[in-house]
Amino acid sequence: MPTLLSIEALEADKRYVERQLLEAGDSPWGTARLMWQSRLAEITQQIAEAARSKSNYATVALIFDGNPVIGSTDIRLDFTTDALDSYQKIVSLSLASRLVEELPQTGPLPGRDQSRLFIRDLVHGSMGFILEELPPQQHEMLPSQLKDAVEKTTELISTLSGGEDDEFELALEHTPPRLLAAVEKFAKVLYEAGASTRIVGDDNRLTLSIDEIGRLSRRLGELDITEEFDSMEGVLLGVLPEARKFELKLPGEDSGTIEGTISEDLAFKYTSDIAFKERLLLQPVRAQMKIIRTMRNGRLVRERRVLEALEPTTSG
Missing domain, CATH: 1.20.5 (Single alpha-helices involved in coiled-coils or other helix-helix interfaces)
Incomplete structure (x- = not known):
């Protein structure tokens, strides 16, 4: 518990x-x-x-009230399924965002098998579920990555739902778009059902009324996340495959440099193909970029560049 x-x-x-x-x-x-x-x-x-006596493994209680709940013993099955599933997706994305620099926009998530939570018990006296990870056979001396992801999930939902707009937008700058979309889905499930919730873990707790859930849903609904691809030339100054970072000097003495993250496929290519690396490092290249922009009410609040591909070019 x-x-x-x-x-x-x-x-x-x-x-x-x-x-x-x-x-x-x-x-x-x-x-x-x-x-x-x-x-x-x-x-x-x-x-x-x-x-x-805190556990080293993930444990969290999701407690619901409002329209889907009758008394303290009955809750609608369709709501429960949607609410727990959307919460699990937030946790899975939270864990994945700690394992890689850039979350894939679609497809399987890194660490998906490590992120599963299981219903361990019901919360007595109210309608809630205690979710826990299955501990490994060999006891860990330090808190698990999933435990950290669960606690950080509560912190993120708290930050996005409360506080002033500048705090909200600061959180947007540091949160992957796919994770924001998962939080929006969770809020939408609760709000459309007329439900409130409490989230209680080992270190963090959060209470959201129906009005607060509505505010969170509206805030995230104001976001417009777009992707576009761009090709540019420059000199590759460096790539850090483990940190998934790159730096590219643009043409012209005063053009400066741009930085960002690199895709998983390119990081693998760069580290496993020595000849590829030697042809590109500190050489003129053509870079294929994915630019991810997060807009709120028509205003840019976050932009990320992901280096997708590189090829040598003779132009300097």
Whole structure:
């Protein structure tokens, strides 16, 4: 169970016990008072132990309310399927974005098999699901990459849904378009169903009302993400295959340089074909670029260049 969810339950018990202590009176010898004092000390110790005993593996609770939920025991199947599936896609993309510099716009994701979450239990007293990763047979000493992706997912949704516009746009600059589209789908599923949600993990928690989910859905709906291809010439100053970075000097003394990321296929070609590398490095080249622009209400908020292909050219 997520640490913060365990602590929430213990803190609710603690508040109840504190109320009972107030009702028990001031007599230090009352049996009831001694019992509640003992129980309070026990709960306080359990809270401290829960805060220290975090798992190294991903665990998160998704708790829903609103139109799809009837009481605390029933929830619409179609909504649950869509909500959990769209959340899983955000987590998968969050993990993949930590494994590679540039996410592919379509197709399989890096680390897809590592990103799977499983329903471990239900949240008692409300309609929610506890999702966890399957721990490997050999225990890991450090938090898993999936655990980090789950916590970062909560942080990202919190940043995109709250705060001022400048904070929102700063988050856009550092978030891959495919990941933004996944968050938009999650928000749309909730908003169209008239649902609110709480997301509770080991380190982060987030509560979104229906109005806040609507705001998030509208904000992300204002984005227009486009791709175009461009060919340009210059001198290849360097490629860092592991970091997936490149630097290209444009023609002319005062034209400067451009930087960006390189595609996975080109990185593999560059590292595995020595002759290809020697023909290109510090030589005039023709570069095939993919330019990805994120616009909001007609204004550019993010632009990324991805080097897709290189070939030598005789022009300097």
